[in-house]
Amino acid sequence: xxxxxxxxxxxxxxxxxxxxxxxxxxxxxxxxxxxxxxxxxxxxxxxxxxxxxxxxxxxxxxxxxxxxxxxxxxxxxxxxxxxxxxxxxxxx
Amino acid sequence: xxxxxxxxxxxxxxxxxxxxxxxxxxxxxxxxxxxxxxxxxxxxxxxxxxxxxxxxxxxxxxxxxxxxxxxxxxxxxxxxxxxxxxxxxxxxxxxxxxxxxxxxxxxxxxxxxxxxxxxxxxxxxxxxxxxxxxxxxxxxxxxxxxxxxxxxxxxxxxxxxxxxxxxxxxxxxxxxxxxxxxxxxxxxxxxxxxxxxxxxxxxxxxxxxxxxxxxxxxxxxxxxxxxxxxxx
Numbered sequence: 001x002x003x004x005x006x007x008x009x010x011x012x013x014x015x016x017x018x019x020x021x022x023x024x025x026x027x028x029x030x031x032x033x034x035x036x037x038x039x040x041x042x043x044x045x046x047x048x049x050x051x052x053x054x055x056x057x058x059x060x061x062x063x064x065x066x067x068x069x070x071x072x073x074x075x076x077x078x079x080x081x082x083x084x085x086x087x088x089x090x091x092x
Numbered sequence: 093x094x095x096x097x098x099x100x101x102x103x104x105x106x107x108x109x110x111x112x113x114x115x116x117x118x119x120x121x122x123x124x125x126x127x128x129x130x131x132x133x134x135x136x137x138x139x140x141x142x143x144x145x146x147x148x149x150x151x152x153x154x155x156x157x158x159x160x161x162x163x164x165x166x167x168x169x170x171x172x173x174x175x176x177x178x179x180x181x182x183x184x185x186x187x188x189x190x191x192x193x194x195x196x197x198x199x200x201x202x203x204x205x206x207x208x209x210x211x212x213x214x215x216x217x218x219x220x221x222x223x224x225x226x227x228x229x230x231x232x233x234x235x236x237x238x239x240x241x242x243x244x245x246x247x248x249x250x251x252x253x254x255x256x257x258x259x260x261x262x263x264x265x266x267x268x269x270x271x272x273x274x275x276x277x278x279x280x281x282x283x284x285x286x287x288x289x290x291x292x293x294x295x296x297x298x299x300x301x302x303x304x305x306x307x308x309x310x311x312x313x314x315x316x317x318x319x320x321x322x323x324x
Contacts, residue, residue, distance in 0.1 A: 010129040013131040017133075017137070018134070043314065043318065046315065046322055
């Protein structure tokens with residue numbers, strides 16, 4: 001081939017080379033995208049599972065509501081004290 | 093996962109543009125080589141992918157050394173990212189070299205020192221992933237990976253210098269070639285522009301992919317940690 005004056009026609013090899021390059025790169029980038037997408041999905045699913053496994057929010061409401069009766073009882077005590085005082089006054 | 097930083101987004105776009113310009117320079121701008129014809133245009137991407145392949149293998153070895161010193165799992169993620177990207181680029185290098193060899197050497201493959209050492213390097217890093225898969229304990233796996241990449245990186249200078257040290261038919265781009273080398277050529281101005289631009293473009297592409305792959309590695313580590321938390 002090196003004795004020829006004009007360059008030999010090796011364009012098919014050149015095309016094959018660049019096709020291989022872009023094909024392999026595209027496959028790698030696709031696999032990269034798929035793996036990344038799957039990891040994001042896994043992360044979302046695991047975060048949801050973590051939230052579900054955490055104590056339910058209803059309990060928190062009951063805990064928050066728990067002090068209210070105490071407040072009522074103290075108020076009732078406060079109310080009852082003047083009554084007793086009134087009673088005492090009436091006795092006098 | 094943290095959203096992509098603006099710098100990385102810009103780097104993604106720049107990488108695509110650089111690849112497009114590099115393809116234009118290699119396929120259209122650079123003149124046709126007189127003796128080999130159009131197939132010589134494969135040379136620009138062949139050398140550029142080899143360069144980033146070797147760069148990544150060396151970067152993995154450096155990450156391995158840092159991991160062994162710092163014992164920080166983040167360096168294991170960096171190491172895996174470097175090896176994975178380099179493995180892809182080096183595979184392309186070998187295939188492009190084989191395609192170039194067919195019309196120039198009249199064979200797809202020959203057990204020349206350069207081809208042999210390059211194939212061994214590729215196989216060493218394929219084995220790296222296969223062996224990593226076999227280790228359950230993350231600390232042991234990372235320690236093994238660090239030592240492996242450190243030892244494996246010795247194949248990189250051996251591959252690089254093989255055409256300078258041994259009798260070979262593979263042409264040498266930088267430095268003097270063996271007299272028996274087939275396919276050697278002198279680069280004209282246009283060829284040099286395409287060649288050096290391809291080296292620059294692929295270095296930027298490598299950095300971009302490397303950064304993205306590290307982000308994915310961090311995400312995978314986060315998923316693993318969450319799995320352990322949810323299961324226990």
